[in-house]
Amino acid sequence: MEYFLQQLINGITLGAIYGLIAIGYTMVYGIIGMINFAHGEVYMLGAFIALIAYLLSTLLGGQSAVLGLTTALLATMLLTGLWGWAIERVAYRPLRGAPKLAPLISAIGMSIVLQNFAQITQGARVKPLPPVIGGSVELLRGEDFTVSLSSLQIVIVLLTLVLMAAFTWIIARTPLGRAQRATQQDLKMASLLGIDVDRVISATFVMGAVLASVAGLMVTLYYGVIDFYIGFLAGIKAFTAAVLGGIGSLPGAMLGGLLLGLIESLWSGYFSIEYKDVAAFSILVLVLLFRPTGLLGHPEVEKI
Amino acid sequence: MAGAVLAGALREALAAAVVAAGLALPLLGFRLVDSSQGLSLGTRLDWVAWAALAVGLGRFLLTLSRRLRPASPRHRPSAGAVPAQADRLRPWAGWALAGLAVTLPFLPFADRNLVDKATLVLIYVMLGWGLNIVVGLAGLLDLGFVAFYAVGAYSYALLSTGLGWSFWICLPLAGLFAAGFGVALGFPVLRLRGDYLAIVTLGFGEIVRVVLQNWQDLTGGPNGISAIPRPTLFGLRFAANAPEGHRTFADFFGLPFSGEHRVIFLYFVILGLALLTNLFTLRIRRLPVGRAWEALREDEIACRSLGLNPTNIKLSAFALGAMFAGFAGSFFATRQGFISPESFTFIESAVILAIVVLGGMGSQIGVVLAALLLVGLPEWFRDLQQYRMLAFGGAMVLIMLWKPSGLLSDRSPTIRLGDRR
Amino acid sequence: MTAAPLLEVEHVTMRFGGLIAVNDLSFQAGRNSITAVIGPNGAGKTTLFNCITGFYRPQVGRMALHHPSGPVLLERLDDHRIAARGRVARTFQNIRLFTRMSVLENLIVAQHRTLMAASGFSLAGLLGLPVYRRAEARAVDKARFWLDKTGLAAFADDEAGSLPYGSQRRLEIARAMCTDPLLLCLDEPAAGLNPRESAELNRLLLDIRDEQRIGLLLIEHDMSVVMGISDRVVVLDHGAKIAEGTPDEVRRDPAVIRAYLGEPEDEEARPC
DSSP: OHHHHHHHHHHHHHHHHHHHHHHHHHHHHHHHSOOOTTHHHHHHHHHHHHHHHHHHHHHHTOSOHHHHHHHHHHHHHHHHHHHHHHHIIIIIGGGTTSOTHHHHHHHHHHHHHHHHHHHHHHOSSOEEOOOSSOOEEEEEEOSSOEEEEEHHHHHHHHHHHHHHHHHHHHHHHSHHHHHHHHHHHOHHHHHHTTOOHHHHHHHHHHHHHHHHHHHHHHHHHHHSEEOTTHHHHHHHHHHHHHHHHOTTOHHHHHHHHHHHHHHHHHHHHHSOSTTHHHHHHHHHHHHHHHOTTTTTOOOOOOOO | OHHHHHHHHHHHHHHHHHHHHHHHHHHHHEEEEEETTEEEEEEOHHHHHHHHHHHHHHHHHHHHHHHHSOOOOSSOOOOSSOOHHHHHHHHHHHHHHHHHHHHGGGSTTOOHHHHHHHHHHHHHHHHHHHHIIIIIISOOOOSOTHHHHHHHHHHHHHIIIIIOOOHHHHHHHHHHHHHHHHHHHHTTTTTOOHHHHHHHHHHHHHHHHHHHHHOHHHHOGGGOBOOOOOOOBTTBBOSSOOOTTOOBHHHHHTOOOOHHHHHHHHHHHHHHHHHHHHHHHHHHHTSHHHHHHHHHHHOHHHHHHTTOOHHHHHHHHHHHHHHHHHHHHHHHHHHHSOBOGGGSSHHHHHHHHHHHHHHOTTOHHHHHHHHIIIIIHHHHTGGGHHHHHHHHHHHHHHHHHHOTTOTTOOOOOSSOSTTOO | OOSOEEEEEEEEEEEETTEEEEEEEEEEEETTSEEEEEOSTTSSHHHHHHHHTTSSOOSEEEEEEEETTEEEEGGGSOHHHIIIIIOEEEOOSSOOOOTTSBHHHHHHHHTHHHHHHHTTTTHHHHTTOHHHHHHHHHHHHHHHHHHHHHTOGGGTTSBGGGSOHHHHHHHHHHHHHTTOOSEEEEESTTTTOOHHHHHHHHHHHHHIIIIIOOEEEEEOOOHHHHHHHOSEEEEEETTEEEEEEOHHHHHHOHHHIIIIIOOTTOTTOOOO
């Protein structure tokens, strides 16, 4: 029982991270119908930028972890957002009218470029970081297992909730959010009505990148190691989460992320760790087979 | 006028340089250094300055060239059929390339290295032609093609090391197994469209790789399978010595033994396989099955209304594409003598897909050109191993920006009323 | 009608969740005749078509197509079987051609099933056997026949997508006819055509009715086509049939006038 609870807690934490990355996928797919293959790499860059910013601040400013983390958070949100903007501008926008496969190939190419950029500039070995946020709370003391909730886990889940609330508010209440929803439903019409569709799309990419960068920071703190390859796997899983929750739906992405995190955590806890990635892919296949619109998505009706 | 253009270009260049500086600052400007004392930071800020400068300059030149050149319409829809003359040139170009390929090992400048690299290019050409059936002709976006490649390779490896069967017997079997996997993959994805299909097939590719990596008993896990036997020419071995009852190639033909013989033999094997794939594809495009693939790509609902069964059409495309990948995989295994899951990652699927898309979907010669570009060229820069993949990814992006429909994307009809046979 | 009907639609109901698109609809379409289905937008005409051609499965009802060998129940067949087994062909409201294939290829694809059978699933073709070559030649002949009928022979080798709009509509009809149907369903064949093209379309459809001796079922808003060539008209409104009869009968029916035709003198009034 205790073991199960622990896996549950771990799963929720993992799920929060997946959810943040998944939002980027779902928003971009919802608005321009394209899978941003490079999004996983954006998350990876976010992790690196966060780590570098954190180190920089501790080396320069002082020993305060709070200052370091705040710097890391702001720096990664800003700079990764910039990366998200630049990638869209360079690799996707020129291809908006092109045959469907062109942006996909461009995205795959971009993903390869970013991965190798990180590998070349930072080296191929993993980068470890000693724990920054320590401490944990004991929840349940069982016979041979103690369920504990670490402060870091609390921070991750809280931060995720805050960001979710903020972005949901942005989508629902601000002019940008309205423009986004309009563009998502009918791009041509939105542009005819005077919405600057380019600006809206760029904003979407930036928002996705910002959320992914926060996920990157969380992962750096949570696992303590990062390398240039984390983007690929996390990317596929986060996309799985987005599809599971219903592509195009923000709460869906979060829900999908949560479910995926739980499934992965429970699977590694009870079955096998080696095949946990297979579990994620299998879920993807099953969802797309039996409920392609996902849990919270809207069915697409094709006019005959 | 010129002043305004220059000023505008300068402004854009400055903006681009600033953005580039921001992008380059974290990862380029700093370096994470891992030492016994923990993690620390090294600086390379001058690189950031150089990067910003380069980007700014590039943007400046780009903007200038755009403003000065008369506007040309971007994605112009295809205006009509490929004129008959271009059509007649194509087969000649094809024959010329084939002729070059056949005579390559005997040309004066051809050395072992060149033939070896050409062999590698041919593997990818064959894979590209195989994937072309699925993606180019049938329009099914398969991102997990490497799985069939792997099935072919491991089938041959296991059959030959386990049962001792020869390459030529295992080859069709490997194709059969791979085709079986193709059908198995095809069934679940029948109702999926576009990007979803892509992701699921990618997932399948990864599942296959993870299974190969972890199923130690069958596949040897990360260690793979080694000592895979090489192919023989009607029983003649390409080695210095042969065991009892067998003869070597050199011995049979009265030639002094040379390692080059095997290299050239392998080259001709893959050339033969590739040409077989090409011949098959050219033929099948003029047959109901091939036309059905292309019709399905164009409009599935119209196909249904004409009585075509999309299930059969999709499964046949997957199966046949997979079969050729299986053949290529067997060849890969026999050429290397050793295989491991590392050779069958997603990157391979991406490379093959890039070759098909870059070449212009459905174009046979395009695939050859793209393979030469994406696989052949980087091989020449092997010393700069690190930058190879970076250049590869960059090439994918750049070529898409330049020619989104691929290098040779015009389609010519497979049957003409004009020249009825 | 003196002759036995070709198509019998009985009590067909199609629901999408809470929305009833087609409500207990029954009517008949005869062989060697043109039956028009008209009604305001949203009346359920295309939904009815999609039921008859197998793209939707109605929850209730029976749709029987009377083959020479006996009735075939269309509600039991999937979309691709409807064309093959049911011998129903259709065109679409938004033209669905194989745009990047040539005009001729579009017509050859339509004869896929015949060619597959003749070539042993393409095997005979792969081996270059004469039985396939002969079958392909026959297919080209049939294609040529329809190209001539629709005036598209000059464009045979051009990309279907490059044809002018009116020609594309005719190509879709030619392609449908290449499947040798007993019933041809046309979804707004005159949409977007100018008066001269509409008149040509009328001639083509009458030609098909008289020469091929099949039944035609068409959805139309263009009254010159409906009144000009239809033998019978069925009027739908909100998914239900409100009138059925000859064009004259329907034109005078008060229920129809109420629904949308407007006053008899006011023939210019086109429903939008």
